[in-house]
Amino acid sequence: MTAANQDTAPTKGPWPARPEPLDDVAELARVDAVIAAGPYEATWESLSGYTVPDWFRDAKFGVFLHWGAYTVPAFGNEWYPRHMYVEGTAEYDHHRRTYGPQTEFGYKDFLADFTAERWDPADWADLFHRAGAQFVVPVAEHHDGFAMYETARSRWKTTAIGPHRDVVGELGAAVRDRWMVLGVSSHRAEHWFFMNGGARTPSDVTDPEFVDFYGPAQREETSPNEAWMIDWFLRTVELIDRYRPQVLWFDWWIERPVFKPWLRKLAAYYYNEAARWGREVVIQYKWDAFAPGTAVLDLERGAMDTVHPTVWQNDTSVARTSWSWVPDQQYKTLPELIAELVDVVAKNGVLLLNIGPKSDGTIADEERELLTGIGDWLRVNGQAIYGSVPWAIPAEGPTVQAAGSFIDATERVFGAEDIRFTSQQRYGNERLYATLLAWPEDGVARIRAWGSGSGQLARPIRSVDLLGHDGEVTWTQTEDALEVRLPADRPSAVGAVIRLTPEPAEAGTRLPFDHEL
Incomplete structure (x- = not known):
């Protein structure tokens, strides 16, 4: 058509x-x-x-x-x-079937309908x-x-x-x-070469009237000249x-x-x-x-395998294959997005999460729900994220976290043993946070890094809390792990965040941010 x-x-x-x-x-x-x-x-x-x-x-x-x-x-x-001008792509064939030849209907002809x-x-x-x-x-x-x-x-x-x-x-x-x-x-920067498929096949890209839009449309092997730079x-x-x-x-x-x-x-x-x-x-x-x-x-779409010495950023999307909205979008799950956020933060990073609005300016319900789901989680657990710094180790658990760019093509499912650590440092005191990426089936959080035999805790434990839960929790520190009995009611939809307060560095030190966080 x-x-x-x-x-x-x-x-x-x-x-x-x-x-x-x-x-x-x-x-x-x-x-x-x-x-x-x-x-x-x-x-x-x-x-x-x-x-x-x-x-x-x-x-x-x-x-x-x-x-x-x-x-x-x-x-x-x-x-x-780009792809609508490259023969052999699905976009090229779709364009010709839907809109006609690229010589008669080019990309520029979509602009007025945006x-x-x-x-x-x-x-x-x-x-x-x-x-x-x-x-x-x-x-x-x-x-x-x-x-x-x-x-x-x-x-x-x-x-x-x-x-x-x-x-x-x-x-x-x-x-x-x-x-x-x-x-x-x-x-x-990428526009130097982006439309060059239209210079290799008949299209409006070579029409002199539109050279200021489609151009330069040069080969990607070439470097921009000074005028373009x-x-x-x-x-x-x-x-x-x-x-x-x-x-x-x-x-x-x-x-x-x-x-x-x-x-x-x-x-x-x-x-x-x-x-x-x-x-x-x-x-x-x-x-x-x-x-x-x-x-x-x-x-x-990346991750680090450990704490990076300087602050860095992961830019990724709520969807796997397209940064812009398409009808057949493949969305990540809320637990997966929370895991991405917590993993990045635990390793000294910042998450920049993309959404893709529709052409009419509306945001798909699925994307709204994912964003509000993250917001709900952060309202309960945000003190483990905002303003935090990396702890002695960033993570523990059996699920391997790949490192590098473009690692989110398939869904990653984490369990309750997969934990990410952050800390808050104020006034010479600290709070430690262990984020369980899933809720334990038996209701017991087991944090190996906080066991008495791990060597990771510098001072004795003063208190243990579950973020979002008003009451006390029962906990036991063994040589192998800190075990925390969680309540029946889950404070948030994804996992759980355990807060550990060590004894102050010096006797009598005030802990002024007990009620500020």
Whole structure:
């Protein structure tokens, strides 16, 4: 069936006029002046003085958003714009069957139907706040080249086509109104090659009228030229200046050597501007794009095998195969998502969890339920997560946790013997937390690391509690384990969190946060 035969045919054009040329030389000179004013210089040595802000280290949980025109076809995943031009893919065949030849109906023709007619940024922000998120990172521009924000550098943007709204700006205002932190992600680097399938087969990608949208559409083996790098750099500077995000997330392709000098310059500009704003900010990168200690390492759909010496981030999704919404989405379970959160935090990390809204601006019920489920769990057990630091060991239990990126393709089921440890350190005292990733069938939590023979506890036990349970629990410390008899009523839907308070380091030391947590 072609688009013309559908009950509701996608809307084509008319297209906005191209923007007036900008004075890139003057803008680069302005950026250089900001860098020269300090405190950071555009060198790895200077940038190594960067310190990850406490707000991010303590936040532990943020929401990521993949929302764009690729949710109009809603087929496959967010790489539909690329795959629809690559012969032999399911997207290519689906597109021709559904919309007609790529010469007659291209990706650009979806943009006008990305109308977001039911989008309510306040509702989104309420949901994210309800989920316990401390920061929110919408995709400002994905690989497709469609800007979800107002920009002077492109006519292909949501303020001019589709919803005619500044998605980043409106969502950012709602997020900040609820005292969460706004971040943005930029996937612009990948646009250098992303649409090149359309340059190899007949399509609208080679139409000169749309070269500013689809281009450069170069081969992925090539490196961007200087003109394109300047445009990439100044687009990112514009995002920083216009929205003042406190998180700047980059996808993988900035690891190419040609980006290195630009990344140093960008970090120096961003960190210097943030110092002028009086805000603390975070850059997130993958692989080796930045020098260690100059930004925050991000693992995609990943995990560490032990405690990482510096704070890091896992960006993953509520779904397994698509970051954007598709009708046949394969969702993770709530226990699996809680396990991901706790495992990341126990190893000195932060979880950035993605959802994918529909093209009309609504969020699928399944995704809402997962987010509210996380929020319910955090309301009971949040003191084991927010503001916590790693304990002597991060984990125990028989289930092997794979390490690296892209490890969540299949469901991981954990048992009550699979435990993650965190701690709170205040006023010279501490609280220790053991999160059981499942409720024990016999109602007894057994924590081997807290047994008297483990050598892990530095001081005797003062008290043991179950978070979310008002009454006392019965516990016994043996050489092999701390055994805690749990009540019949479960405080939360997933697992259990046992809190251990050691005796104070010094006799008579006040424990002022007994009732603060």
